[in-house]
Amino acid sequence: HIENLTRAPPEPLVETAPLPAAKKRKPEPAVRPYIPQASVQEDRVEPIRGIRKAMVKSMNAAHAIPHFGYYDDIDMSSLVQLRYDLKSTSKARGFKLSFMPFIIKSTSLALLEYPVLNASVDSNCENITYKASHNIGIAMDTPDGLIVPNIKNVQSLSLHQIALELNRLHELGINGKLGPSELKGGTFSLSNIGSIGGTYARPLIMPPEVAIGALGKISVRPKFNHEGEIVKAHTMQVSWSADHRVIDGATMARFSNIWKSYLEKPGTMLLDTR
Ligand code: CAO
Numbered sequence: 001h002i003e004n005l006t007r008a009p010p011e012p013l014v015e016t017a018p019l020p021a022a023k024k025r026k027p028e029p030a031v032r033p034y035i036p037q038a039s040v041q042e043d044r045v046e047p048i049r050g051i052r053k054a055m056v057k058s059m060n061a062a063h064a065i066p067h068f069g070y071y072d073d074i075d076m077s078s079l080v081q082l083r084y085d086l087k088s089t090s091k092a093r094g095f096k097l098s099f100m101p102f103i104i105k106s107t108s109l110a111l112l113e114y115p116v117l118n119a120s121v122d123s124n125c126e127n128i129t130y131k132a133s134h135n136i137g138i139a140m141d142t143p144d145g146l147i148v149p150n151i152k153n154v155q156s157l158s159l160h161q162i163a164l165e166l167n168r169l170h171e172l173g174i175n176g177k178l179g180p181s182e183l184k185g186g187t188f189s190l191s192n193i194g195s196i197g198g199t200y201a202r203p204l205i206m207p208p209e210v211a212i213g214a215l216g217k218i219s220v221r222p223k224f225n226h227e228g229e230i231v232k233a234h235t236m237q238v239s240w241s242a243d244h245r246v247i248d249g250a251t252m253a254r255f256s257n258i259w260k261s262y263l264e265k266p267g268t269m270l271l272d273t274r
Helices: 003-008 050-062 078-094 100-114 160-176 249-264 268-272
Strands: 065-076 120-121 128-130 136-138 140-142 145-147 188-190 212-216 219-224 229-241
Touching: 050 145, 065 249, 078 212, 078 249, 100 136, 100 188, 100 249, 100 268, 120 188, 140 160, 212 249, 229 249, 249 268
Parallel strands: 136 188, 188 212
Antiparallel strands: 065 229, 120 128, 140 145, 212 229, 219 229
């Protein structure tokens, strides 16, 4: 317990104002409340049930898939600025706008160019089905454990609609109220582990899907600009895992480049959003 009490407070997740305007206001570091954990006084056996049992099944199936990983850094500075600019609008409209709706939409836009990543394979890996709908699964950390509801038909949703649906699913997830309609039918998954912390991860594919992406924490890092000067940049790492039986590294890299270009120049999403 002494260790917990003396630990330095965690850094804030991300500066709320963009760079360099961030100089105006330095966010105060979040102070982590000390939550005493109930310690285990003696060994206790607990059956694995419910969501944890479902995780045993899906992760055992995932483990049978030959995964390969692909990692990259994304400069999120423009997106940090854009979200900052839109925050008062989203507040006035009564919805929460995190980075996820942009990340989800850019995933769908990149999937339009690489439909092989929005696909499923049968159990013997003899057939691949290209899915018409982009039902993007979002890994959620809930009081019941890891759960992955999906946002249906992202290819035809606006950023506003995606944000509303994400807020709805998150609320249901926190309250243990997600049903089969929200949990079934996912075609591609994203895991924003960066909302808790970390940079890279090694996400496991949700079978029968063929790829998944894990997002790291957006943090300010040094970067060389076009003039060769060192500037501050809001940087996020992505870790993709794909089924190497049907997806090759070059495909994953090309897909990731398109996804990255939408996030680094978020205005370009407007050009391609239907
Ligand atoms: N980097 C920096 N800041 C981030 C961030 C990131 N990667 N992700 C979220 N944030 C910020 C948000 O912008 C928000 O900031 P504001 O309060 O200023 O708006 C704040 O952190 C809280 O975000 P959130 O978590 O409520 O919302 P979200 O839409 O970003 O993410 C969800 C929703 C459900 C993906 C997330 O809450 C969650 O559960 N993440 C964990 C996923 C997980 O467990 N993955 C592991 C799976 S394998 O076991």
